[in-house]
Amino acid sequence: MSTAEHLAQLGVTIEQARDFIISNVSQPSVIYNISVQNNITAQMLAEIYGGVTEGDVVAFFNISGLDGSALTEDSGNTGGDNLLATAQSRSVTDSDYGSLPTTGDSPAVESGSYWESTNLTYSFNNAEPADYADEGLTGFIAFPEAAKVPTRASFEDIETFSNLKFTEVADEGDIRLNAVQQEGNTDGYAYFPDGTSLGGDVFLNNAYTTTDQYQAGSSNYFTVVHELGHALGLEHTFEGDASLPADIENVTHSVMSYTDHQTHTLSFIIEDGSIYSNYVDNHYNTDYAYYDVIGLQAAYGANTSHNTGNNTYTVNFDSTSHDVIWDAGGTDTIDASSATGESHIDLRAEHFSSIDIRDAITQAADTITEMGITDSNYITFIQEQYQDMASTGILFTGEKNLAISKGVWIENVISGAANDQIQDNAVDNIITTGAGDDVISLTEGGFDTVNAGSGNDRVSFDVSSDSVQTEQQSDGSYLVVGSDFAAQLTGVETLEFTDTFMTLA
């Protein structure tokens, strides 16, 4: 069969094939994988490209670390007998954002009452405007400088993931921010954007005015994030047509919840022979949480130009509270290499990870060590305080401290020194787990690379052992190739299949 006939069977002309090669000449693996999949030989590629020999084509691939000879007729490997070539044909490198949130994806926070424009202005009221006359407001003060910090930061955060654009104006913004006396223990309230003059306006409690009170991670900072959510049309997660399920109806999942969860840490002081504990509310969200991001994207569209390059997200116990990754493209990495606690990292969009987990026992031990405490009564007190706080759910432990939003592809991950658990996603992943006994689950496809480092490490697949080919490579790594996935494994001791375990040399 001629080259033209072979290509015709694939539905392309020689000219189209040449254009494809020219436009992908900087990505040899793309041309290589397509050739392997479609039994296109080096000889055919030479003819399609023109002016080069079969040997030139083989050399072109070899320079890029690909086995060019696998594409020659006399290698005996044409068409995928060579396991590495077959593995490369399992590659899935679509790093563009996937399907984006639409109405109904985050029903618990979607009120349906939204601004018509995505270009909004906001202003800080220093005195009561005339149209508030019927509101019966008391204690009107100039909007506190300290509260402007979380306001501006929240608008900036929203711009990173949604199509909304905010401009601060001196007066009469679409969203007007106020500080007034509040009923009972209310920290603030806001109106949905309903087309009225008060629609979108925010009212904070005039009792809070200091920088200290509005520190990042505090409940007052969080109040600003929450009220701006209302001002943009987000409703409470526990009201309206839909609510979050009870087990996730908390501020880890949405800033529109009232249920504190993993928002506090503890500190201790020893004074005059006694030990005292302090609750510290320093782990409230400063940014919108998972369901809020999806709800606002559904209402106003996603910012598809945010973080389109190759980004690294560095995460550990100290660096993050309850973050959500919105990333619109590129080859991206979650770097949890500094973690000393266990990490359970799930690369799939719409899943949560728990990175650098430190439970109550670990935090108590760390505190005892840091404070150099040897008195057994103090030690018992510290341990009990941590365990009591953990039992109410408000002790921050790192649980679910990172979410990957809908439509986001994160390709690579580096975990820390503890015993970690990693879940792959559907594209080619590079998974590096370092020290510790790690478990890596490769169930989603692509041609994944695992370097499990030291320890007793296991890779699990959701297929039976007889449906894969396994081969040790000259560099000592193992190739595992299935019908729709492949993996290249280094530092892995055990393979787990649905029917059996396999020990690697």
Ligand SMILES: [Ca+2]
């Ligand atoms: Ca990116």
Ligand SMILES: [Ca+2]
């Ligand atoms: Ca390891």
Ligand SMILES: [Ca+2]
């Ligand atoms: Ca994968």
Ligand SMILES: [Zn+2]
């Ligand atoms: Zn509210």
